[in-house]
Amino acid sequence: MKKLLGFLMLFVFAAVMSYAAESTSDQGQAKAKIVSAATIAHQTGALDFGTIFKNTTGGTVTVQNAAAPAPAYSDVTAAGSAATSSDHFVLNNLDTGTIYSLAFTTSPITIAKEGDDTKIMSVALTLSDDLVTGVTTKDVYVGGTLTVNGNQDEGQYTGNYTVNLTY
Helix, strand or coil: CHHHHHHHHHHHHHHHHHHCCCCCCCCCCCCCCCCCCCEEEECCCCCECCCECCCCCCEEEEECCCCCCCCEEECCCECCCCCCECEEEEEECCCCCCCEEEEECCCCEEEEECCEEEEEEEEEEEECCCEECCCCCEEEEEEEEEEECCCCCCCCEECCCCEEEEC
16 A cells, blocks of 8 residues: 555656646737728720621721720721720729739620621630739720621621629
């Protein structure tokens, strides 16, 4: 019994000594940054391929994704001084430390003849910027290439597209 009591006392002493060992500590940090939600706003205007002469072979018109785009015609001809334009969006409330991604929901898109949506043309869209960072505001331009079919019906053609801002 004395041996058992001695062993028990030795065990208690060892347990107490192990809790008396050295210790140290340091502090961590928790933090958060609150920013305004970024916005994307369409400006007045549209991606406009201008007025194009009808022909039997078709062709393409390309409008650059820039503030003052120069159109390029392949196998089609502009009718007179056909004004063309890129489309324009403004991104606001951007945080300079965040990477923003821009993309179309769908591209190419279809534009249809007003009053007859069976008469269509295809537009492959392009963005001036698909990644934005380090700024608080940004102008973004949309350009594209319109494919005109041979003997395309005369008329006004329109369609819509969506630009998504993700961060």
